[in-house]
Amino acid sequence: MLDVKDLTIRLTHQAEPLVQGVSFSIARGEMFCLVGESGSGKSLTALAVMGILDRGFEAPTGEVWLQGRGTPQNLLTLDEPALAGIRGDRIGMIFQEPMTSLNPVFTVGEQIMEVLRLHRPELEAKEVAARALEALVEVQLPSPAQRFHDFPHKLSGGQRQRVMIAMALVAEPELLIADEPTTALDVTIQAEILRLIDRLREKNGMSVLLITHDFGVVAQVGDRVAVMHRGKLVEQGSTGVVVHTPQHAYTRQLIRALPENLPPLPPVPVHDQVKLLEVDRLQVHFPVLKGLLRRPVDFIRAVEDVSFDLAAGEVLAVVGESGCGKTTLGRALLRLIEPTGGSVRYHGQAMETLGRKELRRLRRRLQVVFQDPASSLNPRLTVQTTLTEPMAAHGIGADDEERIALARAVLEQVAMPADTLWRYPHEFSGGQRQRIGIARALVLDPDVIICDEVTSALDVSVQAEILQILGRLRAERQLALIFITHNMGVVEYLSDRMLVMKAGRMEELGRTRDVIARPQADYTRRLLDAVPRVSDHVGRHAAAN
Structure with missing residues (x-):
């Protein structure tokens, strides 16, 4: 159906190619997966096939042959009117966002x-x-x-x-290109979208080029897979063979980085665990205002009667689909959003009774790491200022020199080099910015950190590094974590207990291993069944081969 030969893509006036010598073929009716981390050249390859690269690129070289209806055509030699007639007709494309x-x-x-x-x-x-x-x-x-x-x-x-x-x-169309179609979706919706694409592929006899960074998805739906690294294909073959007996070191590295394959985290002593947080029937309601006078006519119950406690050194995962109230719960615990009802106690002290000054002092002990470090780090401040300003505000360190030394020590704990201090956030990758976000929380020596989807936008190898850093810090500092996520693989790897939320309410609360092995709520079972795992699949045709 599609035959790509020696495809090479360069930016204008740049000698080093971004995609170099890529060759693969897709048969009629086949689900072909192109997998790799951010920046590997997956999406550029798809854009070149569609003929929609930006003006900053030179014309790609090589051959891209489209078979099927009529005479085979080399897409790289066609003019724009001819390509416009193919796009949407013979080739369809689903974009990531x-x-x-x-x-x-x-x-x-x-x-x-x-x-x-x-x-x-x-x-x-x-x-x-x-x-x-x-x-x-x-x-x-x-x-x-x-x-x-x-x-x-x-x-x-x-x-x-x-x-x-x-x-x-x-x-x-005869060929569908799906560029990360499920990356930003909840696990249950991801499963539905993948089933839908697969069903339509089988019904219409359509070929699919599925671009993803998730080996669980590849193992679930792929017939064949190709692995990209730094613009080159390093390995390709049937899904079962590549996933379970990878030949290239980079492929092995990606598969080892999956949460289900990571080495165990260091143990945390369970004796004399101190209860840090006690949450009782917490509620957060947002009014629905209507009419000329904007009077409340109803309430959106974002969090309704949620109760749990958190001990020193414990990791509590809060899981559920988008809109279930996970992030609102985390913000309410810190009083970034004022709760409507219920209580939150820190070391037995009711937080809702605290004034602004008392609450500010307390926030040294209760910190948060946000989902998107690019928007939560000030782009005009160096990392040194980002880390030392909170310390100065809370009276940590005798002078700037001592605070810089403390900041340097914390950066070392999150595996960042010392020269990080003098650089700006835009100079770092997404994973490095997330480590700086964790360091900003750690410099105040907190008891509890709320991690709000901190690994959701990261590649699998970077996610593995962040998880292992958090696990080590938890053991060294007796740090308690509230880990908000929709990634069940991460939950199983990192957390001691898990709280499942749906439509603002608790569906289930218990030890992670017990909930995963014997879920009590139907909703929890549905979440777990939707998780794509490499260990559960070998590709549709691997067994036959």
């Missing part, structure tokens, strides 16, 4: 109908509308007739991704 790919000023239906008007001009207006609505039904979008007239901002992330799939498939 549907909110930036969908036009916010057109309804969902209009955007799907546009594809048909362009590639199926012989269809009448009524037939175009009927085919567009049928596409939404096909991708199992809830209330498709209503959503047909909605704008993208009214849809959830999973629903927007279904619309993107409908747009990509409405003209019945």
Whole structure:
């Protein structure tokens, strides 16, 4: 179906190629996975196949042959009008972030109908509308007739991704390129989207190029897989062979970095554990205001009657889908959001009774690491200022020299070099910025750190480094962690207990190993069943081979 030969991509006026000598082929009806970490060249390869590289790139060299209907064509030799006739017709593409790919000023239906008007001009207006609505039904979008007239901002992330799939498939392409289509989605929605793509592939006899960094996803759905590293293909073959007997050192490194394959964390003494936090029936309600006078007519119950305690050195994972109240719970514990009801006690002291000064002093002991370090670190401050300012505010260190020494010691604990102090956040990778975010919390010597999705945007090898750093710090400092995440593999690896949330309420609370082995709530079972694991799959055709 697709035959890529010696594909090379360069930026204009740059000798070193970003993608070099990449060759692979995809058979009709095959699910071919292209896997690698951020910056490896996966998405650039897909953009070159589609002919939509930015102007800053030279024309790619090599060959990209599209087979199927009609005469085989080398896509790299076609002009723009010819490529425009192929895009959306013979090749469909799903992008990673549907909110930036969908036009916010057109309804969902209009955007799907546009594809048909362009590639199926012989269809009448009524037939175009009927085919567009049928596409939404096909991708199992809830209330498709209503959503047909909605704008993208009214849809959830999973629903927007279904619309993107409908747009990509409405003209019945021979090849679908899916670029990280499930990266930002909850595990249950990810499973639904993958099943949907696979079902449509089998139904339509379509080939799929699935770009991902998740080997669990590869093992679950892939027929064959190719591994990219620094712009080159380092290994390719049937999924079962590559996943379970990898030949290249980089492939082995990626698979070893999965949470299920990481070495055990250092043990934490359980004797004389002190209760740090006691949360009792915590509530956070947001009013729904309507009318000219903006009076409350209802409340959104973001957190409702949540209760738990946290001991020194313990890791409590808070898990659930987007919108379940995990992040709101974490912010309410720190009083970054004022609770509506219930109580939070730190060492037996009720936090809701504290004034601003007392609360500020207490926050030295209760810290947070946010999901996106790029937006939570001040871009105008050096790392030295970012780390020493909080210490000065809380009276830590006799002078700047002592605070800089303390900052340097904390950076060493999170495996960052000493010259980090004099650099700015934009000079670091995402994983390095996340380590700086952890260091900023650690410089105040806290008892509790709330980690809000701190590994969700990281590559698997960087995620492994962060998890092992947190595990080591927990053992060395008797540090308690509230780990907010939707990644069940991370939960199983790092946490002692887990709290499962749904629609603001607790569904289940217990020791992690017990909840995973014997979940009591149906919702917990559904979450666990949706987790893609390398150990559970060998690829569809590996067993046959």
